[in-house]
Amino acid sequence: MQNLLRSSRALSWLSVLALVFVPACGGGGGGNNGGGATGGTSNPFSPTDLAGAWTGTLVPRANAGLPWSDGEKRILSRNFVVRADGQGNFQFCLPGTEETYDVVAGTARVSQSEIGTQGRFSVTFKELQKNREQLVLVGRLNKARNRIVGEYELRSRTENTTGNEVEAVDAGDFELLLSSGVGHFQPSDLEGTWSGRNYHYAPRYSNMSITIDSNGSVTAGGIETASDTYPFALDGSNDLLFGLLTDTSIGMIENVVITLESGVQVKMLYALVDDGGRYITGPLEDNHGKITYFRLVRQ
The missing domain is CATH 2.40.128 (Lipocalin)
Structure with missing residues (x-):
């Protein structure tokens, strides 16, 4: 199976995801995502704009040339959830698989960029217990601060590697809507x-x-x-x-x-x-x- 980090077909995708590997500070912020305030321009977005529970959908695309391809012929779209604390630091995710990414429980760690002037940010959830999965989200928050759209990639080690290499499982588009809190669903x-x-x-x-x-x-x-x-x-x-x-x-x-x-x-x-x-x-x-x-x- 072709390794993602060595796949020329994946280079354009990785150039988008390069934002993710900017070092984060304090477990949530740090590292500008390329859309941050520069030259004295004020940023209308704050990290706290990401606070709360967000529910949405992962929709795989065709992913030609990657190990799991053909979009929904292989992996169906599915609901998922992310949650950020009051400071806007993401701490929890249910990606639609059997894994739960929970920073507080110690089953995951998170790398997160700052949110830029256009509402763009990135976040990576890394599953720790089995050391197999990581979910990368590159998104944009709307002006109303209640909807995030962007691209995702869920990667998993499916064969023995050196430990620093991971392989693509699926990638596509996502949408998240801000929950109003307890009682939003019945x-x-x-x-x-x-x-x-x-x-x-x-x-x-x-x-x-x-x-x-x-x-x-x-x-x-x-x-x-x-x-x-x-x-x-x-x-x-x-x-x-x-x-x-x-x-x-x-x-x-x-x-x-x-x-x-x-x-x-x-x-x-x-x-x-x-x-x-x-x-x-x-x-x-x-x-x-x-x-x-x-x-x-x-x-």
Whole structure:
């Protein structure tokens, strides 16, 4: 597999991401991103403009020539979350995979540039426990300070390297919207019928659907592979599963154990609903410990 840092096709992408490797100070700021105040020009943006919880979507592009290519033919778009403290220092991220980047818990570290006069900044979340993943975001905050758009790259070591080299997993565009805080999302946001994919990477896709009533109970659905169908149990074992959100500021529910009709159980490590209530996505663990990812669309 071609290494990203040695791939000529990736040079243009890396030139954009060069912002990320500017040293940060104090765990969050430091290093100008090229858009900062110069020549006495005042900066209308402050690091504190990034404070709060942000929810949004990662949308992969075709990524021609990189190890994981073909955009959504290989890796589906997914919801993700970042959170910054009151000083605008990013400390937490759920990237849509099974990993959680949590600076306070010691599972990640963050490198972050200053925010420039045009609202541009960069941030890198580096996962520490397995030393495999890092998520790079290069974004621009709007004038209303409630929306960030930009480009991302999620990289992972997929073969033995010297330790300083990483390989591309996927890259594309992202959007984040500022949450109003606790209560921004409600359990009722999960009510309805959802269907879509449960997958690892192509061609390993299966169909998945779920219907959630106003009490948060599962009333229909299951997982369907090319050869078998695994309905969710409707005997009461899946009642009230989605009745409470774990975090109403980011639309997250975690550790949801769903029982199949056969008695086998699968676990949603976490599920995120997007701000528009269109998608539910997250990682799913089966009874053998295998991780897949689901993306369900409201019907």
